[in-house]
Structures are given as structure tokens and as C-alpha cells.
Amino acid sequence: MNNGTKRSAIQPGTKVRVVQKPHQRTGQLTEGTVMSLLTKSATHPHGIKVKLTDGTVGRVKDILDE
Numbered sequence: 858m859n860n861g862t863k864r865s866a867i868q869p870g871t872k873v874r875v876v877q878k879p880h881q882r883t884g885q886l887t888e889g890t891v892m893s894l895l896t897k898s899a900t901h902p903h904g905i906k907v908k909l910t911d912g913t914v915g916r917v918k919d920i921l922d923e
Contacts, residue, residue: 861904861917867891872922874913875907887913888921 861867861875874886889909896905904916 861920863898864894864896864899864901864905866920867894867905867907867917869893871920872911872921873907873910873917874921875909875913876904876918877913877915880915886918887915889913891917 864912867873869891871891872888873891874888874910876884876886889911891907892910893908894905895908895914901916906914906916908914
């Protein structure tokens with residue numbers, strides 16, 4: 858599994874696991890499908906920030922479909 862620090866590895870429709878802001882301490886992951894990318898830079902050390910199709914916003918920790 859790829860960690861989600863590279864923007865080029867993620868596009869709308871990609872299945873991912875994200876950590877939401879309130880869960881950063883616990884590391885609780887939420888699974889979903891990317892609707893849009895919110896991070897503009899090519900990479901981010903904590904994961905690319907995305908919005909999932911259900912409206913959840915978080916930083917990508919795992920990319921599920923390679």
C-alpha cells in the first residue's frame with residue numbers, strides 16, 4: 858500500500874483511508890472514495906488532504922486501489 862503523501866498517486870474515484878482532524882491523536886482511519894483533492898502542492902508530509910464522496914475531509918494515510 859502506498860502512503861498518501863504524493864498528489865500524483867490520488868485522483869477522484871480512488872479508494873483511500875483518511876485520518877480526520879479530530880482523530881489525528883488516535884489515528885482512527887475512515888475509508889472512502891475521493892471526490893476532490895484539497896491539497897494544491899505535489900506532496901505533503903502528513904498526507905494529501907482530500908474530500909470523500911460522503912463529505913468527510915481528511916489526510917490520506919493509505920491508498921487502497923493501486
